[in-house]
Amino acid sequence: MLAPMAGVTDRPFRQMCSRLGAGLVVSEMLSSNPQVWKSAKSQQRMNHDGESGIRSVQIAGADPDLMAEAAQFNVKNGAQIVDINMGCPAKKVNKKLAGSALLQYPKLVEEIIQAVVNAVDVPVTLKIRTGWDPDNKNGVDIAEIAQRNGIQSLAVHGRTRACMYKGQAEYDTIKAIKQAVDIPVVANGDIDSAAKAKAVLDYTGADAVMVGRGAQGNPWIFREIHHYLQTGTFLAAPAMEEVKQVMLEHIQNVHQFYGCHLGPRIARKHVSWYLAEQDSDRSFCRHFNGLEQAEAQIDALQQYFEEIAA
Structure with missing residues (x-):
């Protein structure tokens, strides 16, 4: 099953x-x-x-x-x-x-x-x-x-x-x-x-x-x-640190696999899915979607999680 x-x-x-x-x-x-x-x-x-x-x-x-x-x-x-x-x-x-x-x-x-x-x-x-x-x-x-x-x-x-x-x-x-x-x-x-x-x-x-x-x-x-x-018991939701690590690894792999032009575009939908609950007003996703460079996207994600942890 x-x-x-x-x-x-x-x-x-x-x-x-x-x-x-x-x-x-x-x-x-x-x-x-x-x-x-x-x-x-x-x-x-x-x-x-x-x-x-x-x-x-x-x-x-x-x-x-x-x-x-x-x-x-x-x-x-x-x-x-x-x-x-x-x-x-x-x-x-x-x-x-x-x-x-x-x-x-x-x-x-x-x-x-x-x-x-x-x-x-x-x-x-x-x-x-x-x-x-x-x-x-x-x-x-x-x-x-x-x-x-x-x-x-x-x-x-x-x-x-x-x-x-x-x-x-x-x-x-x-x-x-x-x-x-x-x-x-x-x-x-x-x-x-x-x-x-x-x-x-x-x-x-x-x-x-x-x-x-x-x-x-x-x-x-x-x-x-x-x-x-x-x-028969529910597993605890992943800790925010794990969410951060998985997201960053995933988005970096998207950038690497699809390249500098297509990678950042494909990354947007994944970040939107990951943060559907946390970013309820979609303010971060709107900012993220405006970023064209892979490095800028990774930096933005790093900053986002730092602000959450603060």
């Missing part, structure tokens, strides 16, 4: 979460289109340096042959698990009939799964949503197709594609899916605390929970969930 992490593309973020969550399965999403594999963005996503735990690569696409080729490519590149993405609701993914758009076409879903499973010798897993829209929740049918064709584990986000990330995730469909199949089922959606993780596991009967947005600015959530599931 140790929580895996939903597909992410930021290597420094994956690295930090992996370090703070021992045994964590961290996955990043890559296109099945071989024409983009050598792009700078894809190369960054394929970089696993400094990551521990099991290495899973999530692939997205709508062509069974290209998906099989992508699976083989990533296994050769070190993937220990291939995860098929049929859960992403983003328009840029869905307009190519990838991600959760595939849930409308069960026959194509089956063809893709068969092609990928037959292409590699590592476990193949699948990420889906509960259906296309609230009137077409076919998650149980898709789960049965997945099990019948060799999928080893199934992650389910408790919203339809049409729901995007609006409203609250529902877990009734995940519960029904767990009752319908024998393969491990991973519950995903709105899991932002150890207590919520336990409640979702108890209600759905799922074998694990998957954390996505709940880890933004809170990479400690994984050890908190693990501790609570193991002991």
Whole structure:
């Protein structure tokens, strides 16, 4: 029941979460289109340096042959698990009939799964949503197709594609899916605390929970969930000194990995997530977002924590 992490593309973020969550399965999403594999963005996503735990690569696409080729490519590149993405609701993914758009076409879903499973010798897993829209929740049918064709584990986000990330995730469909199949089922959606993780596991009967947005600015959530599931007691929140050290290490890694131009821009969203509660009026984040240089950002963070400690 140790929580895996939903597909992410930021290597420094994956690295930090992996370090703070021992045994964590961290996955990043890559296109099945071989024409983009050598792009700078894809190369960054394929970089696993400094990551521990099991290495899973999530692939997205709508062509069974290209998906099989992508699976083989990533296994050769070190993937220990291939995860098929049929859960992403983003328009840029869905307009190519990838991600959760595939849930409308069960026959194509089956063809893709068969092609990928037959292409590699590592476990193949699948990420889906509960259906296309609230009137077409076919998650149980898709789960049965997945099990019948060799999928080893199934992650389910408790919203339809049409729901995007609006409203609250529902877990009734995940519960029904767990009752319908024998393969491990991973519950995903709105899991932002150890207590919520336990409640979702108890209600759905799922074998694990998957954390996505709940880890933004809170990479400690994984050890908190693990501790609570193991002991039934809540782990104390990290001390401010640890928050400082983790933030500085993370932001410095972002600067180093993405470079002097892109690094400071990407750092802004992470700092905003980390300080969502402490910087309630967003005054520091507004100041931080105006800084263009990596050194200036690090200096500002150092000063921020010094003022808090004073």
